[in-house]
Amino acid sequence: MAASGDLTSVEYIQHHLKNNSIGDGFWTLNLDTIIFGWLTFALVAFAAFRMRKSLTAGTPSGIQSFLELIVEFVGGQVKSIFTEANKLVAPLAMTIFVWVFLMNAMDLIPVDLIPKILSWFGVDYVKPVPTTDLGTTFALAISVFAIIIYYNIKFKGPIGYIKMFLFHPFGKWLMPVNIIMTTIEELAKPVSLGLRLFGNMFAGELLFLLIATLIVIQALIPLQIVLGLGWAIFHILVITLQAFIFMLLSTVYLSLASQTLDDH
Amino acid sequence: MSINATLFVQMITFALFVWFTMKFVWTPLTKVMDERNQRITDGLSAAEKGQRAEEDAKTQAQLEISKAKEQAIEILSKTEKRKTEIIEEAKNDAKAEAERIIVAAKAEIEQEVNRAREQLRTQVASIAMAGAAKVLGKEIDEKAHADLLGQLVKEI
DSSP states (O other), X not given: OXXXXXXXXXXXXXXXXXXXXXXXXXXXXXXXXHHHHHHHHHHHHHHHXXXXXXXXXXXXXXXXXXXHHHHHHHHHHHHHHOXXXXXXXXXXXXXXXXXXXXXXXXXXXXXXXXXXXXXXXXXXXXXXXXXXXXXXXXXXXXXXXXXXXXXXXXXXXXXXXXXXXXXXXXXGGGHHHHHHHHHHHHHHHHHHHHHHHHHHHHXXXXXXXXXXXXXXXXXXHHHHHXXXXXXXXHHHHHHHHHHHHHHHHHHHHHXXXXXXXXXX | OOOOTHHHHHHHHHHHHHHHIIIIIIHHHHHHHHHHHHHHHXXXXXXXXXXXXXXXXXXXXXXXXXXXXXXXXXXXXXXXXXXXXXXXXXXXXXXXXXXXXXXXXXXXXXXXXXXXHHHHHHHXXXXXXXXXXXXXXXXXXXXXXXXXXXXXXXXX
């Protein structure tokens, strides 16, 4: 595998953590992140279009019953948190759950498989898990944050939103503290969302890579297989949990944003 | 490992994805699921209605059966009565017929007796005449003594 040859373990890991990108500085595009993001999107789109042909109110089958399962699950979660009727939040939560899950699930593909196959076509660097890229996790977090601000203004009114910064959480006598506290509180939402997902997925990927480096010592190959399998099985839990947490927290933040000040 | 313009591309992808999910996954699926829920509710209520109708029909049938039973019993008792009536009638008829036959026979016998007696009388008269003729030694003029003879016949 890739660790063999002239690469040291450190070089191997560094090689695997490098995105395939074009452009310079901030205007760099991580092509692998974008393409694998689109591929997972395409997977869902394909499933949805397959489903549309046989969409029935009778007994659902195949893709429909699977998607209905997700709809039911996400719908139940959203309904229990977000009490007001809202068209956007539930599909948003489902998109987050499905997309994050699928992008996370790229982690379960053996770490060397995709880079190796692509290396035959002359692609040097590839990082196939989009959620190990801060660009993806913060794209989601900032999008959610934008909707949080929009909902705050929509439901509390612009003045209500400013009031939230001024009089919350300590009342009007501690106004400067309030402003700092609320600002931190609000900014912590997207930062924690983005960093949590990134941290978990990056650490998971790194662990896979570390396990893969065991192959340099021949005697450790069985250990590598056992560890790799164990971590992969455990990782199924992690990727699902991270997708679920991201979805749930987004819904909670949006629910908080849509409450008027009296509800606090 | 720093944030770069990938962020914007992923944000656009995310927005598209949300739009796609809303339009092609969430809306049609929830619609279909609501429809199914409605169907199930309808089906359940229909089943309940059917059950109630069945119960109604059962009690109705029970009622009909008991009514029919009553009627049957009534008919049976009527028939029983009619039977005894008919038997009684037949007995009476038979008795009357028998009496009639007896009466007729008696009358006939009487008639026969009378006829025999008449015959006997006439014969006795002629015998008496013959006897008398023999006693007198000469023919009795029948015509002359017809009145006498007739009187005699009547006396016998």
